[in-house]
Amino acid sequence: MKTKTAKGDDNKAKAAACRGVWVFADHRNYFQDRVTLQILAKGRDLARDLETEVGVVVLGHKVSEFVMEYVAHGADIVYLVEDERLAKYNVDIYTTVVCQLVEQYRPEVFLVGATDFGREFAPRVAKRLTTGLSADCVALEIDPAEKILLQTSPSFEGSVLATIVNPTARPQMATVRPGTFKERKHDYHRKARLIKPRIDWEDGASRMEVLKVRKQPHRGVDLREAPIVICGGRGMGGKKGFGLLGRLGKLLGAEVGATRPPVSEGWTESDRLIGQTGKAIRPRLLITCGTSGAVQYTTGIQNAEYIIAINKDPDALIFQTADFGAVGDAHQVLHHLMMRLEKETHG
């Protein structure tokens, strides 16, 4: 019988034998959805710190174009399973195939986009591999001493950011929300190794059949890609006050986002929600008006290049996140700003 210490040593030895940072390729709505490229970029940073390589796991049918795109964006190794059975996303089959790959190649880290599919698929993989999974991570780093993945994720309904580690179970799995990390530039010169693993399809029988896949039409609001975003919070006071943001948005060519209260109050649509339960954005400029700066919101804006905050409370938390701040009533400040912009636009 093994003692607790001996078991721990066994697990550590097994963990040490695992190599490589893996990214699951979600190419369903590529080129619009770029979460895989964003995670690949982060995967490269992690792989550099771990002195290993980045692998991308591509499952599907007729996916050559995506494979080359992933190489251009940083993949060192492509694990490609191409088969008609994988043409449609079927979580049963995908889980089985990915688990076979993990058991065969033993990656150290496995990252998945927190898309609808990723949220359904990643927990199943983690459960079957008896490893942990940190959901909706907003930061990923390598502990320099222990060489393990530090996975920062909002916890307790987003009131705190918890950093989670998985000391021995492998792979260390995390899902990452779209827009959290910045993708690398497309590099046409990159080369990679393509590995076509053997799959035991007998093991992959699914209890479900995907009959049809219908794409949801694009609704026009793409906060994640917008270079300028104006975001309103409770401080906008109501539907009329919130409407000011739309006018300013037209003048600046910006998209309008919202924190939770304006969405809950029905001042704007839910697909404009920014933050932990909404979208993570990375605009060049964010103007945030009447927002308090709660962590549920700031986790979604941490990658904005410049943040201008307008709030009448000089002690509001949002000023700790912002690069520039204006203390004052958001309506008045916006009125002045719009008058100035209209004057400049129309002479």
Added chain:
Amino acid sequence: MDSRFVISAYHNYMVNGSLLAGFRLGEVREDRFFFEAFPIEPEDGRPQPLVSANLFDPSGGLVLRLDKSRTAGSHGLSKLRRTKSGFFIRSSEGKAMLSVRTFAFKNCYCTHIAGILCDEEGRPVASGDGETFRTRVDIPLIQPPHGV
């Protein structure tokens, strides 16, 4: 056992259902069959397939020598004709022997090969219909080193 290849972010050839940055079938010798598809780099502009080969017909007769997609010697009336996306070769009887076409994706390119390649004894070495190009399992497919 899995199979491993080097692939490029810019341009690949589709062989045996895999993307390959470049590959070679057979040893490069003057009187023997070989087919070598070279890697193409972004500096080369819009990619054109780059192939050197000794092509034989099913009776083992030499049809054409290719040197980097240019005719290096033809026998009879066999001809190489260039197209916008690649080239094709007709035998002296006018039969389509080989077609090599490059398709453009949004950010990258892929070349498909169609036709039947025979060795100097007339044995089929590889064949493709434009979608799938398959080599005979007993003939090694060699990839030149790409520094990966």
